[in-house]
Amino acid sequence: MASFESPERSDSAMPLHRTRMADLAYERIRELIIVGDLPIGSRLIETQLAQEFGTSRAPVREAIRRLVEDGLIEERPHHGATVKVLDAAAIIDLYNVRLALETMTIRLATLRGMSTDRLRELVALMDEAAQKGDTMLVARHELDFHAEICQHSGNQLAIELFRSLGGRLLMAVALDNTSHQDLLGVAAEHEPLLAAIESGDDRRAAEEMRLHILSTVGDLLARLNGNPLDLLDYPQNA
Amino acid sequence: MASFESPERSDSAMPLHRTRMADLAYERIRELIIVGDLPIGSRLIETQLAQEFGTSRAPVREAIRRLVEDGLIEERPHHGATVKVLDAAAIIDLYNVRLALETMTIRLATLRGMSTDRLRELVALMDEAAQKGDTMLVARHELDFHAEICQHSGNQLAIELFRSLGGRLLMAVALDNTSHQDLLGVAAEHEPLLAAIESGDDRRAAEEMRLHILSTVGDLLARLNGNPLDLLDYPQNA
DNA sequence: CGACTGTATATTGTCGACAATTTTTTTGTG
DNA sequence: CACAAAAAAATTGTCGACAATATACAGTCG
Structure with missing residues (x-):
């Protein structure tokens, strides 16, 4: 009868993790790297991070493996483990892959007639x-x-890949600490993409995406160092 | 002086890991999945795998994280953890990504004038x-x-991604347990690719790659179930 | 003074145990 | 017999400790 069970000790029973420490560690370390708090090339000492997070090494190890x-x-x-270098060459590689991936996802999303409401938001x-x-x-x-466009492509693998690319993409932006110049124009630059998606013409959408990405990486590399884009000029159509 | 140190006990000191258990576990589990020994949907029990490998759970956990x-x-x-389903839809997603990635890498490799010697081997x-x-x-x-073509593209990120895709690609083939029919023809089908690479025309190489991949996935899906390729028809040129 | 060697330290790799949670089984009841 | 609640078992999540390895440092000899 009425067994004395306290399903939730209310007093002092705070730390009962509803979420995994490993997930938290992953997010925190990822953020430290993206923001640049853990600079490129710096070592990640497991014990040190564990102490900082107030956990054992196990969750930290797991987080590190995922970040690898x-x-x-x-x-x-x-x-x-050290924070991987992200130099101009790596950025070019990154954006080449992004170009290949996103010209595909936007075509699929456009063919599926995705709504642009959320995009406008x-x-x-x-x-x-x-x-x-x-x-x-x-x-x-x-x-x-x-990511929203990627989502509407319906390609689960592309969605995963783009998510895992996100960290590096943000890192690339964070590297470029200057660049408050044309910040106001960045929103407007997305208009052609929206129009193309709404037109339903997937080929046109892909071409706009290509131009958009090329412009982005061009700015990035130009600011990072005068290096012109090496082999990124990669038109899809004649 | 001459401290008695035996840098390598030859007798019975076998398990002195020169390599990490976690790496071994990763390879072994990966192989179990690819071959189909761990069928789709089956659960991976950490303790069970650890016992099978003669290790603790820690390396197994790490391996599982990587496989995730x-x-x-x-x-x-x-x-x-369960083995992820790889159905027709997932295969289409996989090959769409592969198409996007490999039409890029072969263009870069071709532009760099890669040798086809190893490819012919x-x-x-x-x-x-x-x-x-x-x-x-x-x-x-x-x-x-x-992978060899990918390697010669010089794009480190693409190389990494293709490697991580490898498991799924092999799984897709393993699913298709029949298919001894046109096995003899598969080698010959690579000739146009080789010719295109040697021609130095990157656009042509990409087109050959597109045809090659489309043919591969077409066969795969046709054998898996009568499902026609849904949205994979994805030409790069007009 | 520099190269080498051996020791000391720091860090990662692995282990066994316990805590938290979920899944399964058992038990009681209408 | 079906259904809900409770107990039990199985499994994952986390921890602290130890072993293996790599790095840093000091001492020695040329």
């Missing part, structure tokens, strides 16, 4: 963030914009 | 395996063939 797979971290077997958020001069927030909304 | 990132395994927070190996009727071995050499 995300490409944010490099690891040598007994040496440890995100553009508005970009604008808002731009007016505050918050470069990083603009970049995050911009990433959401592209 | 490779997309071979699905994981719900407290429920455990791999075609020979395919033929050899085909004559033995070893479907899986043909598939592995075929994967190496494409």
Whole structure:
């Protein structure tokens, strides 16, 4: 009868994790890397991070393994993990892959007749963030914009891949600490994309995406160092 | 002086890991999944696998995390890991991504003037395996063939991504347990690709790659179930 | 003074145990 | 017999400790 069970101790029973420490560690370390708090090349000491998070090493190890797979971290077997370098060459590689992936996803999304409502909301958020001069927030909304398109492609694999690319894409923006110049124009630059999606012409949408991405990476590389884009000029149509 | 140190006990000191258990576990589990020994949907019990490998759970956990990132395994927070389903829809997604990626890498490789010597060796190996009727071995050499092209693109990210896609690509072939019919023809089908690469015309190479991949996935889906390719028809040129 | 060697330290790799949670089985009841 | 609640079992999540390895440092000899 009426067994004395206290399904939830209300007093002092705070830390009962409803979520996994490993997930938290993953998010936190990822953020540290993206923001640049853990600079490129710096080592990730498991014990140190564990202490900082107030956990054991196990969740930290797990988080690090995931970040390795995300490409944010490099690891040598007994040496440890370091934040992977993201130089101009890596950015070109990154954007080449992005180009290939996103020209595909936007075609699929366009063919499926995706609505642009949410996209317009995100553009508005970009604008808002731009007016505050918050470069990083603009970049995050911009990433959401592209993720939204990816989502509507229906290609689950592409969605996963784009998510895992997100960290590096944000890193690339964060590297470029200057660049408050044309922040106001970034929202408007998305109009042609919206129009193309609404037109239902997938080929046109892909071409707009190509131009959009090329412009983005061009700016990025131009600011990072004068390096012109090496082999990124990659037209899909004649 | 001359401290008694035995840097390598020759007798019975076998398990001194020169390599990490976690790596071994990763390879072994991956192979179990690809071959189909761990069928789709089956659960991966950490303790069970650990016992089978003669290790603790830690390396197994690590391996599982990596396989999750490779997309071979699905994981719900407290429920455990299961082998991810790979149905016709997933295969279409996979090959769409592959198409986007490989039409890019072959263009870059071609522009860089890659040698086809190694590729011809791999075609020979395919033929050899085909004559033995070893479907899986043909598939592995075929994967190496494409990996080789990817390698010569110089795009590090694309190389990583293709490697992580490899597991799923092999799984797709393994699913299709029949299919000894046109095994002999598979080697010859690579000739146009080789010719295009040697011609130095990157656009032509990309088109050949597109045809090649479309043909592959077409066969695959046709055998898997009568499902016609849904939205994969994805020409790059007009 | 520099190269080498051996030691000390720091860090990762693995283990066994316990806590938290979920799934399965059992039990009681209408 | 079906159905709900409770107990039991199985499994994952986290921890602290130890072993294996790599790095840093000091001492020695040329």
